[in-house]
Amino acid sequence: MEMPTGRSSMSPEDALRTAEDRFVAVWGQMAGAWGISRTMAEVHALLYITGKDLCTDDIMERLQISRGNASMSTRALVDWGILSRVNKRGDRKEYFQAEQDVWAMFRAIVRERMNREVDPLLASLHEIRDMTNIETSGAKPTGELREQIAGQKERIDAMLEFFVTLEKLGARFVSPSGKGLQLAASLLSKMPDFGALTSRDESSRERSSR
Amino acid sequence: MEMPTGRSSMSPEDALRTAEDRFVAVWGQMAGAWGISRTMAEVHALLYITGKDLCTDDIMERLQISRGNASMSTRALVDWGILSRVNKRGDRKEYFQAEQDVWAMFRAIVRERMNREVDPLLASLHEIRDMTNIETSGAKPTGELREQIAGQKERIDAMLEFFVTLEKLGARFVSPSGKGLQLAASLLSKMPDFGALTSRDESSRERSSR
DNA sequence: CCTCGTTTTCAGAATATTTTGAAAACAAAG
DNA sequence: CTTTGTTTTCAAAATATTCTGAAAACGAGG
Structure with missing residues (x-):
């Protein structure tokens, strides 16, 4: 199967789509951090990154998930308050829209x-x-x-x-x-740290021997 | 089986032990929030709440878990930097100690x-x-x-x-x-909120109808 | 280089979580 | 009240995670 990597030359359409897919995948991996299931995170990611209103079928098709799963995921996200339901005139389907203010x-x-x-x-x-x-x-x-x-x-x-x-x-x-x-957080995070030397790579703290 | 609830009269020894058990259980439930397994959280809880140095066998016995599980959990917690290894003179066993500064x-x-x-x-x-x-x-x-x-x-x-x-x-x-x-966080959290009315029970935001 | 007490490893078992899909419930329109 | 397009539910299946236990590795003495 042909799977665009984002590296080689690619049409803008494909690049856009591939970027969306990568975003969905990355956000899906963060699912654990938010305490939600992978699919829930992916559904949210898809709606956020496309910025479009999508209906259950759109989501099912794009993420290759079942109707039940899509229904449960959207429901939970609406409960969390980060998706909202949208109804379109002359269309009985229900659309979803992600909160766009991060x-x-x-x-x-x-x-x-x-x-x-x-x-x-x-x-x-x-x-x-x-x-x-x-x-x-x-x-x-x-x-x-x-x-x-x-x-x-x-x-x-x-x-x-x-x-x-x-x-x-x-x-x-x-x-x-x-x-x-x-605002306070933004300001605080921008100020320099006047503490002791902010040496990078503190991460190399090693496994203590026994 | 007799399971102390903490409500009825109980010897101080039992109350202490029961409180420990409840703490372990509660902390274990938070495991998901920290992104670690239930057992890891329980091991940490046990060491924190007792404040004692415990060896692998102590942990196995108290939490009723296998040696392998105890070993892996302690190892991971040491890697996280919230447990430290302790060696006692004249005892080949390895003891563990929880970081006591919250x-x-x-x-x-x-x-x-x-x-x-x-x-x-x-x-x-x-x-x-x-x-x-x-x-x-x-x-x-x-x-x-x-x-x-x-x-x-x-x-x-x-x-x-x-x-x-x-x-x-x-x-x-x-x-x-x-x-x-x-310190900043402590101060900030103590100050009154001068924003709009801080009405409690915003939690009753209800499931939007379709 | 053995022994012995201890810790680590990891394949397989047990458990928990997530997903599916088909049936039921719904609700708008006729 | 029925049809029709849609969403929801939930038991069973699929998947992912966690735990066990026995074997291997380790390492301090002897």
Whole structure:
């Protein structure tokens, strides 16, 4: 099968199409990072990169996936708030359209992950933290055990503090004034790092020997 | 089988142990969010919450997993830089110890995910962006096609901008002066949000009808 | 260069997730 | 109320990931 690589000479049409395909593939690989399935990511990628409104059949054909899969993926993406449904006059089909503002898109993703992951985690951590409180009120542990319990509380508190901070930052990013934080992030990222030498290739930290 | 819930009266020993188990379970559920396997997360959770140095056999016994699994999980966690190996005099076994500084731990995670996910993505996006440049130099597309190509470039650029910002923020967070950013984050998250009304329960955004 | 306690490896088994496709549900139009 | 084009559902199949366990490798002593 002939598979354009993007390297050799190619018509502009093919180059465009190949670039789309590569984008879809690359974005699909990031699926794990967003906590969604490969296909979901690909569907989103396709709609984002083409910038067009596509219907279920378009998506099925272009990505070679089943109708059921296409239906479930689009549904989930609409729930995430990064795709919207579009209806066309004189056409009973349903079209989909990707959020085109990248920052709005990531705000939606952050919002969703906060709700799904951070909030429940915070609730559980609080609950766990209290487990060694209430029961203890009767019996007063001493020595080793007392230390253990105190240590556990400290560790959970440290983690709670981290996630509470994260939660608040996330809430800000997601909130209407989130654009402010976006700006802050842009500025912050542009400023030079005045810390110790920002030596590149810290990545060569090697596997510790045993 | 008797399974302590943490609700009814319980000895402090049991409460401590049960709290540990719950923490391990909860942290294990977050595995997906960190892009690691459930067991890896559980191993890390166990070492973190107990605060003790544990050897492979301890881990196997406590989490009921195989030796191979324990070995692979600890190895991977050491590679991530959130566990360290510890050797004890007069004991040939190898012990493991979790990073106890929560912020240091998350810096390690961010560093790793930047390297594994963001950096390759940036490289790919640049490559894709150039695909419609080079080939085009020969043939000059016009009209519809020209628009399409321009649009694609804009969309990729928008995404690039986002990830470049993210990359820079990440680099700062990870760098030696990362503690500065940590402080900034803490402060930022504590300040009130002066944006539009921060109405809670935006989560009830409902499934759009068709 | 053996032994012994330990860790690592990795093919195959077990599990979990994702995808399919056909049937059911829907809803617009006649 | 029926037809028709469309979307949704979900059990079963396909695929991907994770885990096991036994064998191999390792390495500190002897």
